[in-house]
Amino acid sequence: MPMKNWSFSLAMLVVYLATFHLWMHLSQSWIVVTGVTVSWVLYIVLLRMKRKGYFVNAFDFFAHFTVVLDILLEAILNLVHDHFGFYLCALAFSAVIGGYRYKKLRETHVS
Numbered sequence: 001m002p003m004k005n006w007s008f009s010l011a012m013l014v015v016y017l018a019t020f021h022l023w024m025h026l027s028q029s030w031i032v033v034t035g036v037t038v039s040w041v042l043y044i045v046l047l048r049m050k051r052k053g054y055f056v057n058a059f060d061f062f063a064h065f066t067v068v069l070d071i072l073l074e075a076i077l078n079l080v081h082d083h084f085g086f087y088l089c090a091l092a093f094s095a096v097i098g099g100y101r102y103k104k105l106r107e108t109h110v111s
Helices: 009-022 028-051 059-076 085-111
Strands: none
Touching: 009 028, 009 059, 009 085, 028 059, 059 085
């Protein structure tokens, strides 16, 4: 499968991990500012990718949207971000989104 089928998903993973790593060194007020900003930028790019036909279906789009929503909620809910537990969330998102995309993209390339 071509890399273009995975580019946005992989970029989201990098942004997700980088955001949470950054938050380990910021005060809560800066976590909110960066979280809202990152979420807004990812949402805009998400909509652009939807227009370009990146997502295999509505579930794929929604799964990617939940990553954006997770960043926003983690930023504004005043949670503690001083540990590496976000790697488990990233792993879960990767398993669901990656597994589903792989299956659906494989089905469309085989057909």
